[in-house]
Amino acid sequence: MAYEPEVAAAKFAEADPRDVLAHAVDRFERIALSFSGAEDVALVDMVADLGDKVQIFCLDTGRLHPETYRFLEKVRDHYGLDIELMFPDPEAVQQLVREKGLFSFYRDGHQECCAIRKIEPLRRKLANVDAWITGQRRDQSPTRAEVPVVQQDRAFSTPGHPLVKFNPLANWTSAQVWDYIREYEVPYNELHERGFKSIGCEPCTRPVAPHEHERAGRWWWEAATQKECGLHITNIREDDIKPARASA
Amino acid sequence: MKITFVKKILADGSPCRKCGDVQQRLDESGQIDHIDEVLIADERDADSPGMRLAAELGVARAPFFVVEDGGERRVYTVYFKFAKEVLGGGEGKASDAARDILDDNPDLDYV
Numbered sequence: 001m002a003y004e005p006e007v008a009a010a011k012f013a014e015a016d017p018r019d020v021l022a023h024a025v026d027r028f029e030r031i032a033l034s035f036s037g038a039e040d041v042a043l044v045d046m047v048a049d050l051g052d053k054v055q056i057f058c059l060d061t062g063r064l065h066p067e068t069y070r071f072l073e074k075v076r077d078h079y080g081l082d083i084e085l086m087f088p089d090p091e092a093v094q095q096l097v098r099e100k101g102l103f104s105f106y107r108d109g110h111q112e113c114c115a116i117r118k119i120e121p122l123r124r125k126l127a128n129v130d131a132w133i134t135g136q137r138r139d140q141s142p143t144r145a146e147v148p149v150v151q152q153d154r155a156f157s158t159p160g161h162p163l164v165k166f167n168p169l170a171n172w173t174s175a176q177v178w179d180y181i182r183e184y185e186v187p188y189n190e191l192h193e194r195g196f197k198s199i200g201c202e203p204c205t206r207p208v209a210p211h212e213h214e215r216a217g218r219w220w221w222e223a224a225t226q227k228e229c230g231l232h233i234t235n236i237r238e239d240d241i242k243p244a245r246a247s248a
Numbered sequence: 249m250k251i252t253f254v255k256k257i258l259a260d261g262s263p264c265r266k267c268g269d270v271q272q273r274l275d276e277s278g279q280i281d282h283i284d285e286v287l288i289a290d291e292r293d294a295d296s297p298g299m300r301l302a303a304e305l306g307v308a309r310a311p312f313f314v315v316e317d318g319g320e321r322r323v324y325t326v327y328f329k330f331a332k333e334v335l336g337g338g339e340g341k342a343s344d345a346a347r348d349i350l351d352d353n354p355d356l357d358y359v
């Protein structure tokens with residue numbers, strides 16, 4: 001029977017992340033964990049208990065902090081697990097840097113660089129699995145308040161290749177993740193001790209104040225223009241808007 | 249078949265960057281020859297042709313394409329998908345496809 005993510009999401013809505021992972025590996029043979037080098041190391045620790053059933057990969061954009069590279073190596077040594085580094089297409093990076101320099105994201109927005117350095121390698125990786133696991137949590141930012149524990153992946157599924165996404169930490173808080181890391185003496189990225197809640201690429205991540213949500217430390221210079229693709233049609237009468245068949 | 253390309257002018261009068269990117273891809277690939285009409289959705293003017301079409305079709309983002317064929321209208325808000333399904337192009341550059349995925353899924357900031 002085809003896997004129904006919505007059914008599983010309801011069943012595991014309040015489940016412990018380890019139960020979600022056990023269910024995931026039970027249902028999917030080709031499954032991979034996307035590890036960012038941050039506190040999602042808790043998932044690496046949980047996955048390590050399941051043997052080698054889950055592939056682990058990390059998107060090496062070439063722009064990560066030196067601390068993160070050292071941390072990846074530490075995790076690899078600690079668990080004796082393979083961590084596959086996914087690299088961007090060198091030609092695409094070369095063209096971007098040749099045409100727009102090394103810091104184009106400050107001027108043009110992060111999307112072009114992220115598409116080349118993260119999304120394309122991620123897409124390449126996900127083409128070879130049927131399910132993947134992320135460290136997304138609902139408490140990370142207001143935009144993630146609805147993240148379910150299991151979902152159909154909308155971004156990378158194709159008609160011929162449906163993909164399921166597991167977010168086992170969705171209903172854990174940051175405090176719970178850190179309790180886990182301390183309790184099980186899980187290694188963690190030293191940047192967390194310097195105020196980084198979220199860890200991404202070095203030029204695009206900064207520490208955040210205690211009252212800010214953790215995603216506030218990413219692409220902070222873009223905050224005002226993030227909704228550029230939206231069509232602000234609020235000045236059109238509501239009753240002018242009719243439903244249409246959208247193909248994308 | 250009639251293809252309409254709708255691009256946007258922002259509320260501050262500046263052109264939409266993404267629309268410029270898509271226009272450039274259309275121009276460079278020669279696909280612009282398949283576009284029958286280009287409309288402007290000017291956020292400062294709800295009566296601009298592109299804004300009216302967006303309202304009529306319930307489209308909330310730009311740029312977008314409308315394909316009219318045999319009395320049916322289909323809307324594409326992702327260039328890559330439009331090019332592949334309507335113009336029959338291949339996948340094109342992997343980085344372009346990745347860009348479309350990101351633009352269509354802004355919540356992908358978790359990677």
Ligand code: SF4
Binds near residue numbers: 061105113117118202
């Ligand atoms: S986070 Fe910044 S450096 Fe990293 S891929 Fe995105 S834009 Fe490029």
